[in-house]
Amino acid sequence: MLQIKNLTASVERKKIINGLDLEINDSEIHVLMGPNGVGKSTICKILLKDENYTISSGVIIFNGTKINDLNTTEVARLGIYLVNQNPIGIEGVTNAEMLRTALSDITGERVGIFEFNKKLENICKELDIPKEFIHREINVGMSGGERKKNELMHLWMLEPKFIILDELDSGLDVDALKVVSESINKYYEKFKPSILIITHHNKILEYIKPHKVHVLKDGKIIKSGDITLAKEIENSGFTAF
């Protein structure tokens, strides 16, 4: 599904990613771990083609399409979805307006209001959020937990094939993390997407079980393994690598 080959990328002329190789197959869940500041979140921005980040060499291939030269909209339409660490609030734009426009832009068809509302109401119920969220401004006046659930509401509506969870557990209490993780697991069971979890500690791995774990250091992956690697990190820290 996703292949990153020898990727070098920078932000504001500072090289952050330096020779990164990563391959994620269909329906695989991978975890990218590393201490703060090693470029974990940079990978999210590069995959989503944030224009502040520049790819200087290497290729990113998603389902056979080279995405190096695509823009953010085109990448999103291929089915790549980012759940941001700190989802921003958008004043004056409601969830419903954004989702209706996104679905209509993606499919090229008018979105039927009845089915749209019904689906959204069911998602709100699943995520344990009031259905009033549908017509609330995106993430405005919401707590950290509510914002993450709001992002998952978008995810369930847009049905992406590849999900990036950037520090999903940040700003979440235990109960909210459980609800959010359960929702991700349900989505995985239903649609079998590939998932890239980005985190610096393994609390989230108690809820979402990965197939592979990678350690990121100096802008590249220095070690890969299974879940036991995450346990090794928990015991000995990142300095051991």
Add this chain to the structure above:
Amino acid sequence: MNNIVIDREEFCLEDFDGEVKINVKKLILIIKGHVVIKEWIKNNELDLMINMEENSSLEYNRFGLENSDNKIIINQNSNSRVIFKESLLVDNDSKLKIKNNILGNNNISEIIVRAVSKEDSRLVVDAILDVLENTFGNEVKEDLRGLEQENSKITIIPDMLVASSEVMANHNVTIGSISKEDLFYLCSKGLTFDNAKKLLEVGFLTSIYEDIEMQEKIKEIIK
């Protein structure tokens, strides 16, 4: 001058397909009791004076499209409350001048403006709050924001002429362009760049209104 006394709860002025068409260039509104006015204007040129009677309140929700040249004077005597909200979407040179005269005591006034300028247009917003000497117990506030698109230019002049020491007065002015972070966020959900920009513009213009009908009408007009 044309005088209209408004003493009903809700009143609509509009020049789209409205309840009351404004075919005058000068108008005086005398506000009694608690009044909500909704107004949609297009290519409009108006000198409007609003006189607030004692113990009256006014919520004035106004939306202007294309080019306009409006002068609005709001006179508050005592114990009145005015919330004036105007959003403007202009693609030609336009002017908006609002002067709020606080003539007596214990008034509340809030002037909120959101403006989006497009193409090569020039928009000047001049907002003057004039609080007379020897008045007391007044709270006045200006919140004026502009969003410049393409080659357009917005000038906002916030004037606070406060001659009384017993007043709470503050103003907030910002002029900028659409946030790249907001655009990235919306495009990352699959929206085209143009539709993301449009949603943000409309959101900026409508976020000041609590009235859903007002918001929906503006969205419809912009479409």
